[in-house]
Amino acid sequence: MPSATAATGPHVLRQINVAAVLTALRQAERAVARVADLMTTTGLSRPAVTRALADLRDADLVELVADETTRIGRPAQRARFRAELGHVAGVDVGPHKILVKIADLAGEVLTTHRIATPPAATGPEVFDLVTAGLDQAVAAAGLTHADLWAVCVGTPGIVDRDHGEVVLAPSIPGWAGLPVVPQLRDQLHCPVLIDNDVNLAVLAERWRGTAIGVESLVFVQWGERIGTGLIIDGAPYRGAHAAAGELGFLDLGLPPNDPTGRPAANEGTGPFERLVGAAAIHELAVAMTAGGRDRDLHAQLTAPGERDIAPLFAAAATGSPVAVAVVDRVAARFAQGLGALILLMDPEQVVIGGGLSRAGDTLLDPVRRHLVGRTLSSPTEVRASTLGEDAVVLGAVRHALDSTAERLTALA
Amino acid sequence: MPSATAATGPHVLRQINVAAVLTALRQAERAVARVADLMTTTGLSRPAVTRALADLRDADLVELVADETTRIGRPAQRARFRAELGHVAGVDVGPHKILVKIADLAGEVLTTHRIATPPAATGPEVFDLVTAGLDQAVAAAGLTHADLWAVCVGTPGIVDRDHGEVVLAPSIPGWAGLPVVPQLRDQLHCPVLIDNDVNLAVLAERWRGTAIGVESLVFVQWGERIGTGLIIDGAPYRGAHAAAGELGFLDLGLPPNDPTGRPAANEGTGPFERLVGAAAIHELAVAMTAGGRDRDLHAQLTAPGERDIAPLFAAAATGSPVAVAVVDRVAARFAQGLGALILLMDPEQVVIGGGLSRAGDTLLDPVRRHLVGRTLSSPTEVRASTLGEDAVVLGAVRHALDSTAERLTALA
C-alpha cells in the first residue's frame, strides 16, 4: 500500500476537479451556481468546469436550470446540486423520547417524527420504536428505505462505534449490548452510524446552533446527567477510549454542602452530577426553602409527584431572595467544574444545553460571574443552546451527511 | 480566492508526485531508496519516479549514490535525500539554562550547546545569550547563518505566536514583551518560530521520547511550575487563547492540608502549583518530618540554602515510612488534578516530565494507585519522560523541521 499518496495519471486531475466543482456548488447559495461562478470559486477554466459538470450530470448529481434573472447578455445556464437525489436520517434515542429527522443531501429537513417512549421500555422495545419511527418518517417524506444514504443514531451512554452498539446506558434498561447498527443496517441496507448524544449535539451547535463555524467548542449537557461534547480544531474529539469530556464524573473533592447525606441517585452517576445535576438542584432548593424561608416555592417544589425545578428559576427570575441564593450556590458549584474544563481545554466558546439551559441567563449570568478568576485568559463566551431538544437529532443528521461525502465523490 | 482547491493543469500532477516521492524517500530507511522501492511505496511507474527524482536532483534535494549491496543483476542507483542541504535550530530558553541544538533536515542532531543563565539575568541579557548560543552552535557544526532554514524558540510562560513574543513569563524578568521573533529574524534571515516550552516538549515525546506515534497525548511538566502540552488526534492543541492545559491553575477547592498558612510562593502561580509544586512538596516534607519523626531527612531538607527535594524520594525509595507517607500524600493530591485532566481529555497516554519525573516509579507508582477510580475507562498509561532536560529543545527542533516542509515542496 502506498504510504505517500501519489497521482497515478490524468484521471486524478478529473477526480480532484470534479470534487472541487461539486464542493463549490454545494457551498454556493441555494446550491445553485453559474459556470462563471464556479470558475472563480474553483480557479478552473471554463472547459474544465464544463467537463466536470458534464460528469456530474451523467451521475445525476447535478441538473441544469434556466436562469430567471433577466440581465443583459446571453442568459447563463445554472447548475443545481440535486439534493433530492439522496436522503439521510438522524435519530435521537433519549430516555423519554425518540426523535427522527429526514433530510436531503443539502441538509434540508423534510420531516420530523417524535415518539414518546413508554416508561420502563426495554431495549428491544426501544429498538422497535426506532425502526417504526424511521419507517413513518421516511413514508411521511414520500420516500422509501432505498432513498436513505445514511442513518445516524444518537444515544446516551458510552458507545462502541466500531461494533455499533452501546456499551453502557444506565438510563435505558436493556439498551446496552443490543447490536443496533448491524440490525438497522440489515433492515435499511445503508450505512448506519452510532454516536454519543452529546458528541452529536456539539456538531449541531456548530452547524445550525449558536456556535456556527467555531473551531474549538465545548457543549455541556446539563440536566439529570452532565456530559460534554468537544470540537477541537474543527473536528469532533471523542478521546482515546471514547470517554473525553466526562465532566459528570469530575470529583472536585467538595464537601456535600447540603446537610442530608444524599445517597447516589442511581447507578453510574458521577460526583459532579450528584453535585449539580437536576436532582441535586431540586434537593438543594427544597432544603434551602424549608423552614418557612420561602413557603410558596417550597410548596411548588414538593408538590406530589413533582420533581421539576422550573419553579426555582421562575422565582429567581422575579427576584425571590431565597431562589436567587439557591441559583447562586448552584452556579458557584457548576462554575467550579466548568472552570476546570475551560482551564484545561481553552475552548473558543461554551454552549450549555440540556434541561437546565432553559433557565437561560437567570442561571447563566451567575455562572459567568463565578467563572471570573477561574479561567486564565479573557473570559470564554458561555451561551445557552438555541436548538432545544433538536440538538442531538440535528447533530445526527449532520454526522450522517458528513458520511455521505465519500459516496458522492465515488459517484462522480 | 478559490474556496475548493482544484487542479489547474497537469503540472499539479508533478507537484503531487514530486512531493510524494520526496516524502517516501524521507520516510525510507536512512533516507535512501532505490527507484524500485519508491515505485512500490508511491504506486507510481518507473518513468514517473525517475522524472520526479530528476526534478529533485535539479533542486539539489536529492543525490544519487552507488548501491553497495552486491546482488545479481545490474546494480541500482540509489537516491538519497540530502539532509545536509539545510539545517534547523531549536532553542530552549529556561529560567536557569539555555539549550541550543542544531539538526539537519533529517532531524539528525549535529551539535548541542548549553549556557547556564546567570541568576537574575534580565530579558535583554537572556536574548544576547540566545544569539550567542546560536552563533556558537552554528559555528561548532561548521555552518553559517545562511544554512539555517528555521529556528524555533521554546520558552516558559504564555506565548503570542502571531506577534512572536512572550506575553507573560514570571520566571524570567524582562523577558515578556521582548520582540524575540522579529529581532532573531532580522539577525538570522530565516523563519523564526516561538512556542510554549511544554507544547514543544510533548512534540519531542511523540518524536523521540516514550510516546512515539501516540495520537492523543498529555505531557505534564511537574517541577516548581506545573504545565501541560496536549496532542490531540496527532496535532498539537494550544487552545483558542493559547491557554489549553493550564493544569497549574486548576483549583480543586482542596483545604491546604499543611498547617502552615503558606503564602503564594511568587506572583503568577496557580492553586495546583501551590499545592503540589516542588516548593509545596518541600514544605510538606519539612513539616511532616519535623518533631523528630525523621531527623535525618529533616536535616537534609533544611540544610542551609538547600531547597532540593531529591533526598525525600531517595528516602522513600529505601522505604522510610515518613518519606513514603509524604510521597503518598503528594501523589494523592497530584492524582486528583491529573485525574481531572484525564477524565476530560481521555488521552491515550500521559508522560510526566520536569524535575519531579526524576523520582521515577517511586513517585509515579503511588500516583497510578491514586488514579484508580478517578478515571472512567481502563487505566490510562502514565510514564516518566525519558528525554530529561532535552525534551523542550528537541521539540523545538521538531517544530522547526515541520515548518520547513512547505519550503521543501516549494523548491521542487
Added chain:
DNA sequence: TCGTTTTAGTAACGCAACGTGCGTTACTAT
C-alpha cells in the same frame, strides 16, 4: 572467456486533462 540471467535505466508512443483563444449564440437596449 563468453553467453545467460537478472535487474536498472531510457526513449518513444498513446491517452487524458488542462488552459488559451476565438468564433458562435442568445438576449437586451437603443
Added chain:
DNA sequence: ATAGTAACGCACGTTGCGTTACTAAAACGA
C-alpha cells in the same frame, strides 16, 4: 433593425502519466 454584452463551446497546443520496447550493467555458470 442594429449594436452591445455575456455566456457557451470547439480547436489547438502543452504537459504528464502509463505502457512498451529496447539498451546497459553486473553476477553466475559452462
